[in-house]
Amino acid sequence: MDAGQYQFIKCIVVRQGDVYPGRFPAKFYIRDKKTGNIFRQKLLLPDFKGKKFIINPGTQVFNGSIYGNGDFFELDLIELKQAYRENMLSGKLKDLVATLNEDEDNNVFMLLDFN
Numbered sequence: 001m002d003a004g005q006y007q008f009i010k011c012i013v014v015r016q017g018d019v020y021p022g023r024f025p026a027k028f029y030i031r032d033k034k035t036g037n038i039f040r041q042k043l044l045l046p047d048f049k050g051k052k053f054i055i056n057p058g059t060q061v062f063n064g065s066i067y068g069n070g071d072f073f074e075l076d077l078i079e080l081k082q083a084y085r086e087n088m089l090s091g092k093l094k095d096l097v098a099t100l101n102e103d104e105d106n107n108v109f110m111l112l113d114f115n
Contacts, residue, residue, distance in 0.1 A: 001057035008057045009033040029052050047093035048083060075108040
């Protein structure tokens with residue numbers, strides 16, 4: 001899947017005898033279209049210690065989406081509040097979560113731009 005200067009790739013290994021439909025092991029990669037280099041995905045959010053993200057081309061919406069050459073992640077508010085209590089948040093995300101109410105507010109969306 002193309003997004004700006006990058007391509008997101010999902011590799012699934014299906015072996016003879018596997019039952020379909022089923023859950024197959026997957027690996028996720030990013031290819032830099034300018035250099036041709038391929039990397040294993042390791043997307044981290046510095047303001048959320050220990051949280052890892054995967055861009056899954058099978059479920060994400062890029063081109064033609066509401067966000068052009070990017071994507072978004074939905075961060076669960078309950079998970080964010082727990083991370084806040086455990087002092088795993090910092091910066092603007094920590095400031096934002098401190099103001100949110102689990103009973104009245106929605107999840108937080110993080111916009112990504114791949115240009």
